[in-house]
Amino acid sequence: MAVRNQDTANFMRDGKKIVGVALNYMDVVKARNVPVPKEPLVFLKPTSSYLREGHPIILPKVFSKVAYEVELGVVIGTRCKNVTKQDAMKYVSGYCLALDLTAQCNLTAARAAGQPWTLGKGFDTSTPVSKFIPFDDVDDPHTLPLWLKVNGEVKQKGCTADLIFKVPDIISYVSKFMTLEPNDLILTGTPNGSDAFKAGDEIECGMAELATLKFQVCGE
C-alpha cells in the first residue's frame, strides 16, 4: 500500500539515484530531427551531481560546451517495482524544479560512438534543484509552465502538458527494470531551446508559481 506522506523533503540528501528521461518533448524531437521515442529514453545521474541554490554551477574544465535544460523533477515517496500506470502516482511524494545540465560536447561524441552518457550528464553541479514541493501543492503535474533565462534573456519556454511520456508512464516503465526508492528523483526531460552557457552567466528558471531558481556560473 502506497504511503504518500513519507518525508522526502530532504530528497537531495537522502536520495539514492536520479533517473533522467531524454527527448521527452515533441518540439525537441523535431528540432533535433530524431525519431519519436517509442519508449522513455532513460539514463542515470549520480546524487553527487546535486546543487542547491546559493552555490555556483561549476563548469568542468574538461568540457567545451555545457547546456542548460529546465525540467520538472518528480520525487518518489514509496519503494515500488512493476507498478501500473494507473497506480504510479500513489508512489510520488512531491516535485521539484530542476536543471539537467548536460555537456553537449561529451554527449554528441558519445551518441555518435554508441558510448554511455555518464560523464556528460553526471559531473559535479550538473543537477541544480529547488526545494521539495509537496504532492498536494500541485493539482496536476501536466499543466506546469517551465521557463529559463540566461542573463535575463528568455531561452526556454515550455509546458509539462507537452511531455511525450507523462509522469505515470515514466514511473511504470522505469519500475519494470529497477526498484524506485523513497527520495529518488526523476527528471522528466526538457522542452526545446536548450543551449550552451558559459562562466560568468546567470541562469534563472521557474515552474508555474511553485518555484524559481537562480545560479551563477563559474569556471573550474
Ligand SMILES: O=C([O-])CC(=O)C(=O)O
Ligand atoms: O540532454 C539531452 O540530450 C537529453 C535530455 O536530457 C533531455 O531531452 O532532457
Ligand SMILES: [Mg+2]
Ligand atoms: Mg534532460
